[in-house]
Amino acid sequence: MEDKVHGAFVGEKINKVRWKPKDLIESDIFLTGSWDNETNQLVLWLYPPNEDDADIYPCTIGTHPHDGDVTELKFINSNTFVVSSSVGSVKLLKIDNKEPHLAEFKEMVSWDNIHYFSFGGSSPCTGLACFEEDIVSVGEDGRLLLLTARQKKPVRRIEGADSCSLRCVCFLKHNEVLTGNLRGQMKVWDLKSSTDKPASTFMLSGEQIGASCVMHHPTQRHMVLAGGEDGSLTVWDLRHNTFPVTLLSAHSDTVSELQFHPDRPEHLFTCSTSGEVWHWNTSSMSRHARLGTTDFPRDENPWLNSDVAKHRLEVFTLMPQLHKPVNSLDVNMNRIVCGCDNEAVYVFKNVVL
Amino acid sequence: MTDRRSSNLTYRHTDILNVSIFIAIATLRVRIVIKFTIRVQHLIDRGIYDLCLWRLGSKSYVKLKMDKARTFVIPDKVCRRAGLSAVWFPSNKLAAHAYRHVTAHSQDKYSEFAPCEAMVHLVRFDVMLFDPIARKLINESNGTFLAGQKLVAQAGGTDIRGELLKLSRQYRSIVRACLENLQSEASKIESSRKEVCLELVVIFYNVEFLWHLCEILYVDVIPGDVVLPQIMEWIKFHFFHYERQAKGILSGEYGSSVLDNGAENEPEYWNTIIGLVLQGRLDGARALLKLHSASPSEPFKSVDYVMRTMPQYSVFGGLSLTEFNMRWKGWQNETACKLRAGTFASRKELELIMKLMVGDEEAFLEVKDQCGTWYQFMASWLLYTEPTVKSFDLSYHAHQCIAKFGGISRLKHSDLILLALMESDLHQVIRLIEQTSENGWFAAHLTNLLHHCGCLKILDSQQGNQSVSLATNLHEQLLLNYGTLLMSHRSLWQVGISYLDHCSAEGRAHIEVLLPTLPLGSEARALKIIQVARDRDLHNIVASTSKIMGMRSYQQRRLGNALTWALRSQDAGFATYLANKFLELYSREGKFHSLDLLDNLGSCMLVSDRLTFLGKYCEFHQLYHAGEFRDAAALLVSLLASRLAPKSFWMTLLTDALPLLESNDIVLTSEDTYELLNSMEELLGEGQIPDFGDTPGSNKLTTVQDQSVDTNSVVEEKVKLIRLALARNLARSLNHEGCLVD
Structure with a gap:
């Protein structure tokens, strides 16, 4: 396993890392955003998939200074991405990749200071979610903003979306978003509704465990997975009710990010501030389901079959536990990149799917 | 403190002013006068004027080196007229500001300087290690360091010397990678960064050079303690000038006349051969000699024979030490005979080489300058006089050779470290290393490694029986210094903590003091700090950090978030206070704030009676409305x-x-x-x-x-x-x- 991990020290703590999407073929460029530095920056790295030569390291092909910590990065198409900052702004940037080894960043739209405290300065923007060109951002100020890549003026703002700091957000449908806050309260918002009230509210768990990340299943968007500050994974089926279907105690500390494999949703990847990177494989469960050897209904999602499934979840660790938090990971084909607080990025090649 | 944007002050670089700053260091309870020397340079940093750096050293260092006080100029008009005062800022910073002495009898009025722009200048030490390239080294070596501690903890008494040697090599490869990065950076740009990079290259080259010898002498276990082969490797590795020249000559780079007229026409031909012989690279020397136009002649053939037959000691060569010594003596006698018989007399250069190979002192003095340094000289001398020298004899030979190179007084700092290494005076080694200018990285990591190898125990036996082990003390002190230094950096505090973690005596206390001084910033950062504190069972820091975050929310009038922080840390008093605020607001406005929170308090409302009441009262309203x-x-x-x-x-x-x-x-x-x-x-x-x-x-x-x-x-x-x-x-x-x- 070890030889498939490739680490490179980058000299700044990485808060977010994303592959630059490329249609149908493996992406060879990823983007990192740093945090906690005196001057933070966005860096574009070229890492060609080369099986023979093990000594190729990711090399920088473009940098862009960033005001405040990079709190989230999301690509909305193959060369445009949205970045949120701890100074309360969201920016839409375009990568101008004229030459293979030289890229430039161009600022398309900048929504400055959209997150702020009514009494006392700017508020960090903590999360972003995108649905095509729609962007929804949340911040410590409890505001929820709907933006669109096409205009500078926010489409909608829900002022007191939460009385606590919002920590994560994801789109359920084109008009529905789910937010999670510092105390684990999850709210579903209907963006078309004229009132500033959530469509439904539920808790991550009975205790005051903050929600650190939330993600829907790529093909079954009603199935939502959330990571908690205690390292647990919670699964909901939002079609039925708002009680968790499954609660898995997973990592030993905050789940910092979770990502489904975009093309193979039976694979899930999680990382945590305890320095772990895990690969969850549910394909054996799905296979059993297909063969009809178990009691699952045919089309059932294994994540939603709590009791039976728990014992058959296959979990692999992708590398030995790191001594510093792993903040972010992203999946592309069979390569995974993750960014950590030990100022390194690690790329896992040939992850067995 | 003025905001950067609102200030239009420009520094005049001609402003020169001598200021004495009296700094009372509360912790030491002494007054230290530091004279600041004048040099105008500033860094503008995050809206605060940072006057950058100039080595004041650690506190104790200041005390020791008071005579080397330096002066810096604070470019501030008000300071110049009014005078200056300064206080320590958490972790290695000085905050300097204009000062007017005020007593109980002073009149309460505007000073004669008003209106003016009052500023606080933060003066901090220039830490070379915080250079962007060197930061990679900090983080990478941190991984190795932690791996080492884990290894030792798991070993439980079993022999891990082999593993420790691997770690030592890993450290060196990290330094070499850093050197490579620095060199490529230096070759790339023309700006002022180039200078910094080259300066760092010198420092880290030296680190690697010293570490390598240290590894040979103390970390590596050499059977029979025959260290010379390793020392020769060390010399060959770092001094490759002659090898490069030889390659040049062999590949014909020095001219096309080699094959026609013989290579001896190359100006550096003989020097290169002698250089190779001195480093024991006999294969190279033979190859060069073959290029000589007279190489088929008898003297050349004899030299080739002598070189070919010189016995080489190798642990795995199958020869016992005595047997090797016999063969070696035999070979040298044979060569000496040939010399006396005048076999090489016709060729002066060959005769010199042969004299070197039989360990002729005069011949060695003749080529002294070609050796460059006393340690290269020593290695060559030992190679042809005492190839099986034991490491404890090195000290004697080192002194002999130093005497030939002008005595102790002409030694540079790194020479002194080498000498101390050969004298097995590790205490001196560490003390000298501490004074090198890479901010404690070298001393901390090397000492840690030596500590695990058990080398530092010698220190204790030398110092007699003391209640507290000197070695442990020294080791811990260095880690503390390094860890504390890292804690002073905005971003590297997590790395710093992992060093303090391994200081058994005072590490925890240091963390307890330093962790709360970190600026909290966003909630994400605060949560990371809390996580670090929680992992170490520092409950009071978890509580106080949560309280600060709660109070901050409260001051921003975000009662809901404040209550969340109070609940996270189970702070009953704060929760009660906030519950009262909620009730007060309700009485005044007739509606509840943060209902989304209050309606969903769940079991955590039990933290305080007042909060329970608040939660239940909200529930009453909910039921009523339903x-x-x-x-x-x-x-x-x-x-x-x-x-x-x-x-x-x-x-x-x-x-x-x-x-x-x-x-x-x-x-x-x-x-x-x-x-x-x-x-x-x-x-x-x-x-x-x-x-x-x-x-x-x-x-x-x-x-x-x-x-x-x-x-x-x-x-x-x-x-x-x-x-x-x-x-x-x-x-x-x-x-x-x-x-x-x-």
Whole structure:
């Protein structure tokens, strides 16, 4: 396993890392955003998939200074991405990749200071979610903003979306978003509704465990997975009710990010501030389901079959536990990149799917 | 402190001014006078003027080196006129500002400098290690360091020398990678960064050079203690000038005449061969000699033979030490005979080489300059006089060779370290390394490695029996210094913590002091700091950090978030305070803030009684609005009966009961009504009625008598209404209950 991990020290703590999407073929460029530095920056790295030569390291092909910590990065198409900052702004940037080894960043739209405290300065923007060109951002100020890549003026703002700091957000449908806050309260918002009230509210768990990340299943968007500050994974089926279907105690500390494999949703990847990177494989469960050897209904999602499934979840660790938090990971084909607080990025090649 | 944007001050670089700063270091309880030398240079950093750096050293260092005081200029007009004062800022910073002495007798008026732009200048040490390229080294070596500690912890007494050697090599490869990065950076740019990079290259080259020898002498276990082969490797690795030249000559780079006229026409031909011989690279020397136009002649053939047959000691060569020595002596005698017989007399250069190879002192003195340094000289000398020298003899030979190179007084700093290494005086080694300028990285990591190898135990035996082990002390002190230094960096505090973690005696105390001084910033950063504190069971830091975050939210008037932080740290006092604020706001505005939070408190409302009441009261409202009057009524009564509600709030609760008492269906039983009556009487009996609504912001109790007539009449009216409703409900409920019994 070890030889498939490739680490490179980058000299700044990485808060977010994303592959630059490329249609149908493996992406060879990823983007990192740093945090906690005196001057933070966005860096574009070229890492060609080369099986023979093990000594190729990711090399920088473009940098862009960033005001405040990079709190989230999301690509909305193959060369445009949205970045949120701890100074309360969201920016839409375009990568101008004229030459293979030289890229430039161009600022398309900048929504400055959209997150702020009514009494006392700017508020960090903590999360972003995108649905095509729609962007929804949340911040410590409890505001929820709907933006669109096409205009500078926010489409909608829900002022007191939460009385606590919002920590994560994801789109359920084109008009529905789910937010999670510092105390684990999850709210579903209907963006078309004229009132500033959530469509439904539920808790991550009975205790005051903050929600650190939330993600829907790529093909079954009603199935939502959330990571908690205690390292647990919670699964909901939002079609039925708002009680968790499954609660898995997973990592030993905050789940910092979770990502489904975009093309193979039976694979899930999680990382945590305890320095772990895990690969969850549910394909054996799905296979059993297909063969009809178990009691699952045919089309059932294994994540939603709590009791039976728990014992058959296959979990692999992708590398030995790191001594510093792993903040972010992203999946592309069979390569995974993750960014950590030990100022390194690690790329896992040939992850067995 | 002026904001950068609003200030239009420009520094005049000609401003030169001598200032003495008196700094009282509270922790040391001494006054140290530091003279700042003048040099105008500044860095503007995050809106604060940072005057960058200039090595003041650690506190103790300042004390020791007072005579080497340096002066810096603070470019500030006000300071120049008024004088200057400074205080220590957490972790290695000085905050300098204009100062005027004020006593109890000073007049309270504007100073003669007003109006002026008052600024605080932060002066901090220039830490070379924080250079972007060197930062990679910090983090990478941190991984190796932690791997080492884990290894030792798991070994439990088994021999891990082999593993430690691997770690030592890993450290060196990290340094070499850093050197490579620095060199490529230096070759790339033309700006001032180039200078910094080259300076760092020199420092880290030296580090690697010294570490390598240290590894040979102390970390690597060499069977039979025959260190010379390793030392030769070390010399060959770092001094490759002659090898490069030889390659040049062999590949014909020096001219095309080699094959026609012989290579001896190359100007550096003989020097290169002698250089190769001195480093023991005999294969190279032979290859070069073959290029000589007279190489087929007899003297050349003899030299080739001598070189070919020189016995090489190798641990795995199958020869015992005595056997090797015999062969070696035989070979040298044979060569000496040839020399005496004049075999090489026709060729002066060959004769010199042969003399070197039999260890002729005069010949060695002749080529002394070609060796460059005393240690290269020593290695060559030992190679041809005592190839099986033991490491404890190195000290003697080192002194001999140093004497030939002008004595101890001409040694440079790194030479002194090498000498101390050969003398096995590790204490001196570490002391000297500490004075090198890479900010403690080298000393901390090397000492740690040596500590695990058990090399530092020698220090203790030398120093006699002391209650506290000197070695452990030294080791820990270096780690503490390095860890503390990292903690002073905005971003590297997590790395710093991992060093302090491994200081058994004082590390925890240091973390306890340093962790709370970190600026919190965003919640994400605060959560990371809390996580670090929680992992180390530093509950008071978890609590205080949560409290700060809570207070910050409170000051931003975000009661909901403040309460969340209070609940996270189970802070009952703060939760009570916030619950009171919520109730106060409710009394004033008639609606609750942060209902999304209050309606979903769950079991955590049990943290404080007041919060429980608040949660339950919100629940009452929820039930009431949902139309579940019976449950609402029961909850209301239980709130009063259990005395959970604060007295000041009873009147509000009783008023809330009014519509329930007056509802068409009977929702309050006679028992409930008695309970309400009881509460009412108790409240009125004490003569205390709260004055909510009149004086916003206070919830203190005032007596009825003190109230204005207006308020009094309102309250009296309310009491009357409640009494009436209670009486009517009592009648209805008794009637109803009576019917039920029948």
